[in-house]
Amino acid sequence: MIAELGHITLIIALALSVLLAVIPMWGSYSNNALWMSSSRSLATGMFVFVAISYGCLTINFMESDFTVAYVAATSNSILPWYYKLSAVWGGHEGSFLLWMLMLAGWTFTVACLSRSLPEIIVARVLAVLGFLSIGFLLFMLLTSNPFDRLLPDTPSEGRDLNPLLQDPAFIFHPPILYMGYVGLSVAFAFAVAALLSGRLDSAWARWSRPWATAAWAFLSLGIALGSWWAYYELGWGGWWFWDPVENAVFMPWLVATALIHSLAVTEKRGVFKSWTILLAIFSFSLSLLGTFLVRSGVITSVHAFATDPERGVFILAFLGLVVGGSLLLYAIKAPTIRATATFSWVSRELFLLLNNILLAVLMLTVLLGTLYPLIADAMGLGRISVGPPFFNLFFVPIILTLSLLLGLGAATQWKSTRGERFSNLLLIPAVVSVVMGIVVASLYGENFAWKGALCAALGAWVMSVTFTDWWKKAKAKRGSTIAQLFNMTPSFYSMALAHFGLGVAIIGGGLSSVYSVQKDVRMEPGETVSVAQYDFKFEGMLAVDGANYRADRGQIHVSKDGEFITILGPEKRHYLSGGNMMTEAAIDSNLARDLYVAMGEHLGEGAWGVRIYVKPFVMWIWLGVLFMGLGGFVAAADKRYRSKTKRSNAPQASAISAA
Amino acid sequence: MHPVRKQRLYIVLFIVGFASVAIGLMVFALSENINLFYPPSKLANGEAPDNVNIRGGGCVVPGSVERSKTDLGVRFALTDGLAKVPVVFSGILPDLFSEGEAVVVNGKMLAGVFQAEQVLAKHDENYTPPEVADAVGQANAEKGVQHQATCEGMAMSGNKTYK
Numbered sequence: 001m002i003a004e005l006g007h008i009t010l011i012i013a014l015a016l017s018v019l020l021a022v023i024p025m026w027g028s029y030s031n032n033a034l035w036m037s038s039s040r041s042l043a044t045g046m047f048v049f050v051a052i053s054y055g056c057l058t059i060n061f062m063e064s065d066f067t068v069a070y071v072a073a074t075s076n077s078i079l080p081w082y083y084k085l086s087a088v089w090g091g092h093e094g095s096f097l098l099w100m101l102m103l104a105g106w107t108f109t110v111a112c113l114s115r116s117l118p119e120i121i122v123a124r125v126l127a128v129l130g131f132l133s134i135g136f137l138l139f140m141l142l143t144s145n146p147f148d149r150l151l152p153d154t155p156s157e158g159r160d161l162n163p164l165l166q167d168p169a170f171i172f173h174p175p176i177l178y179m180g181y182v183g184l185s186v187a188f189a190f191a192v193a194a195l196l197s198g199r200l201d202s203a204w205a206r207w208s209r210p211w212a213t214a215a216w217a218f219l220s221l222g223i224a225l226g227s228w229w230a231y232y233e234l235g236w237g238g239w240w241f242w243d244p245v246e247n248a249v250f251m252p253w254l255v256a257t258a259l260i261h262s263l264a265v266t267e268k269r270g271v272f273k274s275w276t277i278l279l280a281i282f283s284f285s286l287s288l289l290g291t292f293l294v295r296s297g298v299i300t301s302v303h304a305f306a307t308d309p310e311r312g313v314f315i316l317a318f319l320g321l322v323v324g325g326s327l328l329l330y331a332i333k334a335p336t337i338r339a340t341a342t343f344s345w346v347s348r349e350l351f352l353l354l355n356n357i358l359l360a361v362l363m364l365t366v367l368l369g370t371l372y373p374l375i376a377d378a379m380g381l382g383r384i385s386v387g388p389p390f391f392n393l394f395f396v397p398i399i400l401t402l403s404l405l406l407g408l409g410a411a412t413q414w415k416s417t418r419g420e421r422f423s424n425l426l427l428i429p430a431v432v433s434v435v436m437g438i439v440v441a442s443l444y445g446e447n448f449a450w451k452g453a454l455c456a457a458l459g460a461w462v463m464s465v466t467f468t469d470w471w472k473k474a475k476a477k478r479g480s481t482i483a484q485l486f487n488m489t490p491s492f493y494s495m496a497l498a499h500f501g502l503g504v505a506i507i508g509g510g511l512s513s514v515y516s517v518q519k520d521v522r523m524e525p526g527e528t529v530s531v532a533q534y535d536f537k538f539e540g541m542l543a544v545d546g547a548n549y550r551a552d553r554g555q556i557h558v559s560k561d562g563e564f565i566t567i568l569g570p571e572k573r574h575y576l577s578g579g580n581m582m583t584e585a586a587i588d589s590n591l592a593r594d595l596y597v598a599m600g601e602h603l604g605e606g607a608w609g610v611r612i613y614v615k616p617f618v619m620w621i622w623l624g625v626l627f628m629g630l631g632g633f634v635a636a637a638d639k640r641y642r643s644k645t646k647r648s649n650a651p652q653a654s655a656i657s658a659a
Numbered sequence: 660m661h662p663v664r665k666q667r668l669y670i671v672l673f674i675v676g677f678a679s680v681a682i683g684l685m686v687f688a689l690s691e692n693i694n695l696f697y698p699p700s701k702l703a704n705g706e707a708p709d710n711v712n713i714r715g716g717g718c719v720v721p722g723s724v725e726r727s728k729t730d731l732g733v734r735f736a737l738t739d740g741l742a743k744v745p746v747v748f749s750g751i752l753p754d755l756f757s758e759g760e761a762v763v764v765n766g767k768m769l770a771g772v773f774q775a776e777q778v779l780a781k782h783d784e785n786y787t788p789p790e791v792a793d794a795v796g797q798a799n800a801e802k803g804v805q806h807q808a809t810c811e812g813m814a815m816s817g818n819k820t821y822k
Binding site for chain 2: 393
C-alpha cells in the first residue's frame with residue numbers, strides 16, 4: 001500500500017513538474033502575472049510530493065517490506081536501522097529518487113529565497129528547473145521505478161546492502177555529493193533564464209553567484225568525503241584513483257570552480273559574460289554526463305550501477321536535449337552580449353582569466369582520458385584503459401601553476417595594477433615559501449625529492465599570500481589593525497578560507513604522495529616489521545562479533561624507538577547475509593602522519609599478508625577541502641546577495657565610465 | 660585598431676595557441692599511457708608485445724594458485740577457455756580474488772609469463788569485468804559453446820564439461 005502511495009505521489013510530482021515547466025514560462029512571454037506567480041506554488045507542490053514519495057520508500061525500508069523489489073535487492077532484516085535508512089540510496093533506483101528529491105529541494109529553495117528577484121526571472125528559472133524535473137521523473141517512472149513489486153514470488157529475506165556501503169561515510173557521502181551535483185542545475189537554470197531574457201548584466205551574475213557557490217561547496221565536501229571513505233574503506237591506502245566515476249564528478253567540480261571565479265568577474269566588472277554563461281551550461285552538462293557514465297553501465301568502476309542499456313539511452317537522449325538545446329539558445333543569443341569594460345594586462349581580470357583557462361584545460365584532459373577508452377571501443381580500436389600516469393601528468397603541473405598564479409592574482413586589483421604592488425605584498429610570502437621548501441627538503445634529508453619541496457613551497461605560498469593579504473587589507477583601513485582583521489566582508493573571509501584550504505590540500509597531497517612508505521609483507525604472529533622508523537608487531541588474530549558480521553581482527557602493536565604508540569585492529573569481515581570477505585583497515589591518524597594497516601589473506605600456518613603504510617600529512621588533503629567548502633558556505637550565506645536594494649545598475653555605470 | 664579589439668585579439672590568439680599546445684600534449688601523453696587489453700589466448704600465443712605495459716584478464720584456473728612460503732609471491736594461471744597463461748604477482752590480492760573467478764591484471768609480459776603489478780577482482784558477486792566477459796564470450800563462440808555465465812565451468816578448462 002505504501003509503495004503504491006509512493007508511486008502515485010511520484011506521478012503527481014511529474015504532473016506538477018509539467019505544469020511548472022509550461023505555465024510560468026508561458027506567462028513570462030504573454031506577460032501574465034498570475035501564471036508567472038504560479039511558479040512558486042507549483043515548485044512547492046512538486047517538492048512536497050517528491051518528499052512524500054521518498055518518505056514512502058524510507059518506510060518500506062524501515063519495515064523491511066521485501067515485496068518491493070528494490071528493498072529486497074538492497075536491504076536485509078538484520079541491517080542496523082541507520083543503514084536501513086541509508087540503504088534507500090544504496091542502489092540505482094533509490095539513489096535516483098534521492099537525486100530527484102535534491103532537485104525538487106533546490107527548486108523549492110529557489111522559490112523561497114528569491115523574493116528580491118524580478119518575477120519574470122523567477123518564473124523562468126523555476127520553469128527551467130521544472131523542465132529538468134520532467135526528464136528525471138520520466139526516467140524514473142519509465143525505466144527505474146523503485147516501487148516495483150516482487151509478486152507473488154516474494155523473497156523471505158533481502159539480499160542485503162553491499163558490505164562496502166555499510167559504513168558511516170555512506171550515510172553522508174551520497175546526499176552531500178548529490179546536493180552539489182544537482183545544485184549545479186540552479187546555476188544552469190539561471191543561465192538559461194538569462195539567455196531567454198537577453199538580460200546578461202551584473203545583476204544576473206549577482207543572483208546566480210550564491211547558488212553556484214553553494215553547489216560548489218557541497219560538491220567539494222562530497223568529493224572529499226568520498227575520497228576519505230575510499231582511503232580507509234577500500235584498503236588500498238590511496239585517496240584518488242582516477243576512476244572514471246571519480247572523474248565524472250571531478251569534471252563538473254573543475255568547471256564549477258572556474259564558474260564561481262568567472263561569476264566574480266562578471267558581477268564586479270561586467271566582462272567575461274558569455275564565457276560565464278557557457279561555464280554554467282557546461283558544469284551542469286558534465287554533471288549529466290557523469291550520471292550517464294555511472295548509470296548506463298558503459299564503464300567499469302566501483303561506483304557503476306547494474307547495466308541496463310535502456311537507461312543509458314534515455315539519459316543520453318536527455319543529455320543531448322539539454323546540452324543541444326542550451327547551446328543552440330546560446331548560439332542564438334550570445335552574439336548580443338557585449339562586454340562594457342576593458343582591463344589592462346596586469347589586472348585581477350587577467351589572472352582570473354588564466355585561472356579559468358587552466359581549469360578548462362584540466363577538465364579537457366580529464367574528459368579526454370575518461371572518454372577515450374569508450375571512443376576507442378566504439379570505433380573498434382580494441383579494449384584500452386588510460387592509467388593514472390596520464391592524469392597525473394597534467395593534474396600536478398596545472399594545479400601547481402594555478403597556485404603560483406593564485407598568489408600573484410591575490411596581489412592584483414581590478415582593472416589595472418602597478419608593479420610595486422607585487423613586491424609590496426608578495427615579498428614576505430615568497431620568503432616564507434622558499435624557507436618552507438628548504439625546511440621540508442632538509443627534514444627528509446636522505447630521500448630528498450624536489451617534488452615534495454616544491455609542493456610544500458607552493459602550499460606555503462598560497463597560505464602566506466592569504467594571510468599577508470588579510471593583514472595588509474586590515475592595515476589599510478582606519479582604526480586598530482587587529483580590530484579591522486575581524487571586520488572584513490564575508491566575501492573576503494570566504495575567499496581567504498577557500499584559498500587557505502587549497503594551500504593546505506596542496507601540502508597534504510604533495511607530501512603524502514611523495515613521502516608515503518608502503519610495505520606489503522607476510523607476517524607470522526610475533527614478527528616485527530619496521531616501516532619508516534615505526535615498528536609494527538603482529539601479535540595474532542582475534543575473533544570478533546559485530547552487529548551483522550563476524551570478523552577476524554589482527555592485533556598490530558605499533559611503536560617508535562621502543563616507545564608504544566598504539567594498537568591497531570584491522571579486520572577481515574564476513575557478513576552474515578553471505579557474500580564475500582571485506583577488509584576493514586585500521587588507521588591511527590594525526591596531523592603529521594597516518595599509520596595505516598590492512599589485512600590481506602590468510603597464507604596458512606598463522607601467517608597473514610599485511611599491508612602497512614606510513615603516510616605523512618595525508619589528513620591535510622581533506623582538511624584543506626573542508627576549508628574550501630566552508631569558504632563556499634560563508635560566501636553563499638553572504639547577506640548582500642539577498643538585499644532588496646537595486647544595485648544592479650551601479651557596476652554598469654562605472655564600467656562605462658571606465659571604458 | 661581599437662585598443663579593446665586589439666586586446667581581445669591578443670587574448671583570442673593566446674587562447675588558441677595555448678589550447679593547441681595543450682591538446683597536442685594531451686594526445687601525445689595519451690598515446691604513451693594507454694594500456695591495451697589482451698585475452699589469455701593472445702597472451703599465450705605471443706601476440707602481446709614483451710615488456711610493455713598491458714592489461715590482461717580472464718578466469719583464474721582452479722587449482723593453479725600457488726603461494727610462496729616465505730613472502731607474498733603468488734603464481735596462478737589465467738584462461739579464457741582456449742589457452743592458459745601463467746601470471747606471477749607479489750603483493751596482497753584483492754578480497755574477491757578466488758579460483759574460478761574473473762580477474763583483470765595490469766603488468767608486462769616477460770618470456771611467456773605475465774608479470775602482474777596489479778590484480779583487480781570484480782567488486783561484487785554479480786559483476787564480471789566487461790573485457791573478461793567479452794574475451795571469454797569470444798573464445799566460447801570460437802569453440803561453438805552456447806552462452807553461459809562467464810568463468811562458470813572453467814574448472815576443467817580443456818575438458819568438455821560445460822553445462
